[in-house]
Amino acid sequence: MKKTWNVNVNGTNHVIEYKTGFGGIKISINGTANKVKSQNWFIMMLDYPIQIDGTEVRVVALGSKVRLAVNGIYQDNGQSYQPLNRIPTYCHVLLGISCIAGFLLCGWVGLAIGILFGTLYIKQGLSGKTGVVIGSFIGCCAIQIAIMIAVLLLQY
Numbered sequence: 001m002k003k004t005w006n007v008n009v010n011g012t013n014h015v016i017e018y019k020t021g022f023g024g025i026k027i028s029i030n031g032t033a034n035k036v037k038s039q040n041w042f043i044m045m046l047d048y049p050i051q052i053d054g055t056e057v058r059v060v061a062l063g064s065k066v067r068l069a070v071n072g073i074y075q076d077n078g079q080s081y082q083p084l085n086r087i088p089t090y091c092h093v094l095l096g097i098s099c100i101a102g103f104l105l106c107g108w109v110g111l112a113i114g115i116l117f118g119t120l121y122i123k124q125g126l127s128g129k130t131g132v133v134i135g136s137f138i139g140c141c142a143i144q145i146a147i148m149i150a151v152l153l154l155q156y
Contacts, residue, residue, distance in 0.1 A: 005068045009055045018066050027059055042099045043119050047084040063119040091125035094137045105148040
């Protein structure tokens with residue numbers, strides 16, 4: 001995946017590029033590449049700060065969605081920037097439980113379901129919607145357990 005933005009700072013145009021691939025994640029600023037790592041083991045979480053002539057630019061990736069914030073404003077929709085470190089800890093814990101338990105209960109399908117629901121936990125946790133996060137976790141567990149029971153019943 002590749003995403004490119006042109007940012008004008010003090011009359012100078014700067015090119016910021018986000019690339020993922022087999023070599024890892026790279027963020028290039030005017031052609032200078034920097035390797036970065038996700039902040040989470042299970043899903044892509046990245047909040048990379050860049051300072052250009054006193055202007056704060058941040059490349060924010062959550063799941064497959066990559067956004068650019070300049071001076072605290074996302075460029076794609078004008079919303080204010082929210083740091084990813086403000087995600088509640090319980091969201092990370094529920095994400096880990098969903099992925100590991102999902103894999104142990106029903107293999108790769110359970111892991112995929114855990115990752116999909118984990119992305120939802122993180123997004124809703126950032127919005128401060130605790131009830132939605134807990135409800136999603138319960139729904140994820142129910143789906144994974146239902147798949148496990150269905151697989152067990154099909155074997156007999």
